[in-house]
Each structure stands twice: as C-alpha cells, then as structure tokens.
Amino acid sequence: MTTLDKAPAEVPQESMATPAAVGVSVPVHQPRSSPRRLRNLIPPLLTFAVFIAVWYLYSWTRFDNPAQRRNALPYPHTVITDGFLPLWDDTNGFRPILGYMWPTAKVTLTGLAISIVLGVTIAIIMNLSKGMERALFPYAVILQTVPILAITPLLTQLFGDEIGVRLVVVVLIAIFPVITNTLFGLQSTDRMHHDLFTLNHVSRWTRLRKLELPSALPAMMAGIRIASGGAVIGAIVADFFFNQGEKGIGYYIRNKQQRAANRPEMFAGTITASMFGVVMFLIVGAITARAIRNWHESASKQA
Amino acid sequence: MFTLTGWARAVAATNFTEDMMTDTALESGLSGTATSPRLRFEHLSMVFPDGTHAIDDVSFTVNPGEFVTVVGPSGCGKSTLLRIASGLTEHTGGVCDVNRDSIGYVFQDATLLPWRTVRKNVELNAELHGISKSERTRRAVEAIELVNLVGHEDKYPKQLSGGMKMRCSLARSLVLNPEIFLFDEPFGALDEITRERLNDELMNLFNSEKFAALFITHSIAEAVFLSTRVLVMSARPGRIIGDYAIPFGAQRPHDLRFEAEFAEICGQINDDLKDAHS
Numbered sequence: 001m002t003t004l005d006k007a008p009a010e011v012p013q014e015s016m017a018t019p020a021a022v023g024v025s026v027p028v029h030q031p032r033s034s035p036r037r038l039r040n041l042i043p044p045l046l047t048f049a050v051f052i053a054v055w056y057l058y059s060w061t062r063f064d065n066p067a068q069r070r071n072a073l074p075y076p077h078t079v080i081t082d083g084f085l086p087l088w089d090d091t092n093g094f095r096p097i098l099g100y101m102w103p104t105a106k107v108t109l110t111g112l113a114i115s116i117v118l119g120v121t122i123a124i125i126m127n128l129s130k131g132m133e134r135a136l137f138p139y140a141v142i143l144q145t146v147p148i149l150a151i152t153p154l155l156t157q158l159f160g161d162e163i164g165v166r167l168v169v170v171v172l173i174a175i176f177p178v179i180t181n182t183l184f185g186l187q188s189t190d191r192m193h194h195d196l197f198t199l200n201h202v203s204r205w206t207r208l209r210k211l212e213l214p215s216a217l218p219a220m221m222a223g224i225r226i227a228s229g230g231a232v233i234g235a236i237v238a239d240f241f242f243n244q245g246e247k248g249i250g251y252y253i254r255n256k257q258q259r260a261a262n263r264p265e266m267f268a269g270t271i272t273a274s275m276f277g278v279v280m281f282l283i284v285g286a287i288t289a290r291a292i293r294n295w296h297e298s299a300s301k302q303a
Numbered sequence: 304m305f306t307l308t309g310w311a312r313a314v315a316a317t318n319f320t321e322d323m324m325t326d327t328a329l330e331s332g333l334s335g336t337a338t339s340p341r342l343r344f345e346h347l348s349m350v351f352p353d354g355t356h357a358i359d360d361v362s363f364t365v366n367p368g369e370f371v372t373v374v375g376p377s378g379c380g381k382s383t384l385l386r387i388a389s390g391l392t393e394h395t396g397g398v399c400d401v402n403r404d405s406i407g408y409v410f411q412d413a414t415l416l417p418w419r420t421v422r423k424n425v426e427l428n429a430e431l432h433g434i435s436k437s438e439r440t441r442r443a444v445e446a447i448e449l450v451n452l453v454g455h456e457d458k459y460p461k462q463l464s465g466g467m468k469m470r471c472s473l474a475r476s477l478v479l480n481p482e483i484f485l486f487d488e489p490f491g492a493l494d495e496i497t498r499e500r501l502n503d504e505l506m507n508l509f510n511s512e513k514f515a516a517l518f519i520t521h522s523i524a525e526a527v528f529l530s531t532r533v534l535v536m537s538a539r540p541g542r543i544i545g546d547y548a549i550p551f552g553a554q555r556p557h558d559l560r561f562e563a564e565f566a567e568i569c570g571q572i573n574d575d576l577k578d579a580h581s
Contacts, residue, residue: 192414195391199408200431210431214418295417295459 052076071260074267083268097252097265097272104248105276107163108235111170112280115227118171119178120220124208126179127186137183144176148234152241162245166238173234174227181223185216218296221288228284232277249273340364341401341483341515342388348396348540349383357383359540360397365483365515372518372526374572375536376579381519382411383541385485388517407476407484407514411491413468415460415475421447422456425474432479439478446474449508466497473505477512486518490525502528503557510553523569523576528560533568535575545575 055076063069070078086093122140126133148155148169159165189212197207239250249269256266292298342365349358357380365371375381386392390403415424425446429439447453450470460468469489476484490498506529509516520526526533527549535545547568551559559565 190414192410192412193416196408196410196414196427197431198391199389199406200428201404202431206431211416214416217418292418295419295461297461 071263074264079264079267079271082264083266083271094268094272097249097269100247100249100252100269101272101276103163103246104232104235104239104250104273107166107170107238107248108231108276108280111167111235112174112224112228112231114167115171115174115178115231116224119175119223119227120182122175123179123182123186126183127212128204133183140176140179143172146172148172149237149241156242160244161242165242166235166248169238169242170231170234174231177223177226177230178220179223181226182216182220185219186212188219189215218288218292218298221284221291225281225284225288228280229277232273232280236273249276340366342517343398343400344384344388345400346397347384347387347394347399349380349387349392350395356540358387358394359542361536361541361543362397363534363543363546365517367482367515368513369532370509370516370518370530371532371534372520372530373534373536374520374523374526374576375541376538376576377521379536379538379579380541381536382487385487385517385519388485402482405479405482407479407481409469409472409476409484409486409489411488413460413465413472415468415471417460420457420459421452421463421471424460424471425478428475429478442478443474446477449477449512450474451504464497465493466501469493469501473508477508482515484514484516484518486516486520488519488521491521498522498525499557499560505529506555523572524560524565527565527568527572528555533572535572535579537579544579545572547572 055073059069059073059075063072069075070082074082084094084097086095088095090096122136126136155165155168159168193211193215194207197211202210235248236250236253239248240254243251249272253266253269253273256262256269344364345362347358347361348356350356361384363371373381373384383392385408387394387399388401389406389408416427419427422443425443426439429442434442447456450473452467452470452474455463455467460471463471472489490501493501502525509529518526518529527547530549533545533547533549534543535547536542537544549568550564
C-alpha cells in the first residue's frame with residue numbers, strides 16, 4: 001500500500017523541547033501506478049465491447065437485406081467505412097463532419113461561458129437576501145421548464161435565425177444547473193465560518209469573495225459539469241431549427257436524415273457530436289479536480 | 304520554547320512610545336491596560352426570542368493575566384456567554400463590557416478554511432483586518448512557531464490531525480495579539496492524550512504571552528489545570544453557583560494533575576456540578 005509506505009516520512013519532526021505536533025498527517029496525492037490505471041480501463045472497455053456486440057446482433061437478426069440494413073441500422077464497421085472514412089477528404093467522411101462540428105463547438109463554449117457568468121451572478125444576487133431568492137427563483141425554474149422546441153418561431157422572431165438565437169437556446173438550457181448549484185453552494189457555507197468572518201467585521205463583498213465563493217466552488221463546478229452536457233445538446237438542437245449563418249453539426253445530421261442512403265453518415269455525425277459532449281464533460285471534470293484537489297473530500301476518492 | 308515574540312515586543316514598544324507622546328494617551332494607556340478588566344459581565348441575562356432563559360444574573364470580570372474558566376452541564380449557556388462577549392449574540396439584560404476589536408475567539412471546531420494552507424489560514428484574521436502582506440507573513444511565521452506547527456505551513460487542513468488543526472486555529476487568533484481570548488471548548492473533540500498535551504502548551508503560551516482568557520469546558524481537570532479561577536455554572540437558566548481561586552502558581556508541571564490538592568479541588572467542583580444538575 002502506498003499510504004503505509006509514505007506515512008513515516010510524513011510524521012511530524014519531534015523536537016527536543018516539546019513533544020511536537022500530535023498525530024500523523026496523511027499524504028494527499030497518491031501517484032497512481034500505470035498498471036492500476038490500465039486495470040481501471042478494463043470495465044468500461046468491456047461495456048463497450050458488449051454494446052458493439054449487441055449492435056451487431058440486433059442489426060444482423062433484424063434485417064435480412066444488406067441494403068435495407070445499411071439504410072436503417074448499419075453495422076458499426078459500415079458506419080466507419082461509409083460514415084467516417086475517408087478521414088481527410090474535402091467532401092466526404094470525417095473532415096466535413098469536423099468542419100460542421102466547429103461552429104457548434106463555438107456556440108456551445110460561448111453559450112456555456114455566458115451561462116456561467118450570468119448564472120453565478122444571478123445566484124450571488126439570490127444569495128443576498130431571502131427576498132431576492134423568492135423574487136427570482138420561480139423564474140429560474142420556469143426558464144428550465146419552457147419547452148424550447150415549442151417556441152422556436154417566437155425565438156426566431158425575437159433573436160433572428162443565426163448564431164444569436166442559438167446562443168439563447170444554449171443559455172436557456174445550461175443556466176439552470178449553474179444557478180441552482182451555485183446557490184446551493186453559497187448557502188451551504190459553514191455557519192461557524194460565517195461567525196469567524198463576522199468577528200473580523202468584514203464587508204459583504206469580502207465575505208463573498210473570501211468565504212462564500214471559495215466554499216461554493218465544488219458545488220458550482222458540479223453545476224457547470226451538468227450544464228456542459230446540456231449546452232452541447234442545446235447547440236445541436238439549435239442547429240436543427242436555426243440554420244442561417246455558419247452551419248453546425250445539427251444541420252449535417254438533419255441533412256443526412258433526409259435520405260436513407262446517408263444513414264451511415266448520420267450515425268457518424270451523431271457519434272462525433274456526442275463524443276464532443278464527452279470531451280466537454282471530461283475537460284470540466286479535469287478543471288474541477290485541479291481546482292479543488294488539495295482540499296475537497298471528493299478529490300481524494302479513488303476514481 | 305515559549306518566549307515573548309518579536310512582534311509582540313514591537314507592539315508593546317509602539318504602544319509605549321505613543322503613550323509617552325501625549326498626556327491623555329498616557330492616562331488612557333494606563334487605565335486601559337493595567338487596571339481595568341479586559342471583560343466585565345454585570346447582572347448579565349439572556350432570554351432567547353423563543354423564550355429560552357439561557358443566562359440569569361451573571362456577574363464576573365476577567366482581568367489582565369487572569370485565566371477564567373466556566374464549567375457547567377451541557378446546554379447551561381456557557382457558550383452563549385462567549386457569543387455575547389464577542390458580539391455574535393446580543394444579550395437581553397445587564398452589562399457586557401469588552402473591547403470587541405481585540406478579541407481572539409477560538410471555536411469548538413478549528414473552523415479552518417479548507418481551501419487555504421496552514422500558513423494562509425493563520426494569516427486570515429490579519430488579512431481581514433487589512434494588515435499589510437509583509438507584516439502578516441511575519442506574524443504568521445512567529446505564531447506558527449509558537450504553536451509548534453513549523454514544517455506544516457504548506458499543508459491543507461484535511462492533511463492535519465485534530466490536534467494540529469486546533470494549533471492552527473490558535474495561531475490564527477494569536478496573530479492579532481488580542482487583549483482577551485475566548486475559548487469555546489476548543490479541545491473537546493480531541494483524545495485525552497492530545498488534549499493534555501495541548502493543555503500543557505496552552506498554559507505555557509498563557510504564561511509567556513500574558514493575555515487574559517475566558518475558557519469554556521466540560522472537563523473539570525482541564526479547567527483546574529489551566530485556570531487561575533474556575534466558575535461553576537448551573538443548569539438552565541445559567542447562574543454562577545461556584546467560584547474557585549486555583550492556588551497553583553504560574554508554572555504547572557504535567558504531573559500536577561495527579562496530586563492530592565488538585566484532586567480535592569476537582570472533587571469540590573464535581574460536587575457543585577452534581578447540585579447544578581438536580
């Protein structure tokens with residue numbers, strides 16, 4: 001065990017004059033050895049293998065005619081050969097998909113950034129007083145429950161048909177988890193810590209900056225992690241309905257839906273889009289781990 | 304090991320020169336530090352909005368160089384005394400006289416900010432008081448030495464044992480060099496051995512730094528070992544029902560705890576507490 005091996009070096013130095021600090025400190029970072037890391041990869045890879053096998057099995061049993069199969073649920077390898085390949089060609093395969101992915105990624109990231117700034121600000125305002133919270137919170141909930149697809153004509157009339165309206169859709173979806181989680185974090189600040197700051201006669205601003213915001217950070221990051229997935233979906237859905245200006249991956253997928261012969265490309269576009277969502281999720285997770293790894297309990301749990 | 308630190312001396316020297324400059328300052332300096340109590344409760348009472356009568360007619364003072372401990376049954380209003388003294392709770396009757404700008408409050412929990420290292424936690428109070436970066440760094444270094452945390456400055460609270468956390472919390476209060484310390488059962492959550500060790504160290508710190516202290520605890524032995532005076536509080540509403548001047552001198556060896564006179568005082572206080580419950 002790495003913990004036991006490291007412990008003696010961490011025992012406080014005892015001085016002659018005083019029996020020094022009591023207790024043994026615990027090393028926080030346990031470098032994970034690479035065999036262990038590899039072993040951690042086995043379960044998800046097994047799940048993936050099962051998923052692919054079921055896909056093959058279903059596609060094989062459900063469709064007798066190869067052409068019919070290809071136009072409905074093509075084999076995974078057909079998705080690769082007819083959807084993703086050639087990897088680097090101007091008109092077919094993976095490169096155009098990436099070309100469509102880029103505007104969607106921009107909308108996702110910009111929309112997520114707006115949601116974070118706006119959501120955290122709104123949460124801070126709600127945290128100022130119970131009255132503010134009561135005044136604003138119901139509308140934050142309504143924002144979340146509005147069926148966006150139902151109001152697309154209205155959105156077009158209000159915000160046009162280009163990047164602006166797509167950002168609106170992303171923010172509508174992504175802002176709620178940021179608001180609720182940040183507010184939860186701000187309100188969960190330890191009461192004794194509040195007392196400590198009260199005893200130091202601090203201003204409201206100092207209390208927010210040095211106590212409430214750092215203490216809310218883990219919850220806030222959890223909210224942003226949920227929001228990042230929502231932002232990707234929002235951007236793709238917006239591509240479906242608002243397709244002026246730069247065309248995104250949603251446009252590509254919708255376009256490939258039109259003809260059954262394009263089914264492998266549709267799958268390739270969908271898989272790429274969801275991979276982008278996964279990458280977003282992982283990036284936010286990595287940022288979170290970095291920001292709180294030294295002090296938060298969640299950081300010391302073995303992944 | 305425990306000596307009057309450089310900055311404490313510097314602060315004392317500054318006060319002295321300032322006092323010499325004007326006669327009024329000299330007078331206020333004399334009356335403010337030498338003679339008047341650091342904390343004065345007079346006929347203090349506290350009734351919470353829900354009708355709970357927590358404290359009833361409590362009067363005592365804590366003078367410079369005094370270490371006063373209040374013992375009493377759970378829920379008797381001991382902690383409320385400290386919250387009133389510090390201004391966290393407003394009392395409903397009587398007088399509470401204390402300089403609220405010079406209080407060192409040591410909480411039941413260490414209340415360290417988990418996202419700050421030991422060094423940054425120790426600097427916190429000074430930082431919130433707007434003391435310059437170089438000055439608070441210097442003070443933090445000395446406070447960390449005083450509480451024996453040298454070598455742990457860059458660790459985060461979750462890497463520390465319970466005892467080390469309390470040392471860090473103590474250092475955070477020492478940095479402001481307060482006139483009076485309020486201790487709210489600071490060692491209650493520690494194991495017996497750690498607790499006794501920290502008691503020894505706190506006593507040495509008290510002897511070298513000459514602050515005034517109001518200490519709250521459940522432990523009679525801890526009270527008798529640390530204090531110059533022990534007050535016994537009754538069950539709610541809290542009243543002072545026992546008052547003991549502790550006759551041991553300033554330097555108290557660890558083994559004092561096992562001497563007959565020590566046990567006798569503990570026994571008397573214990574009898575008082577039994578009455579307090581009934």
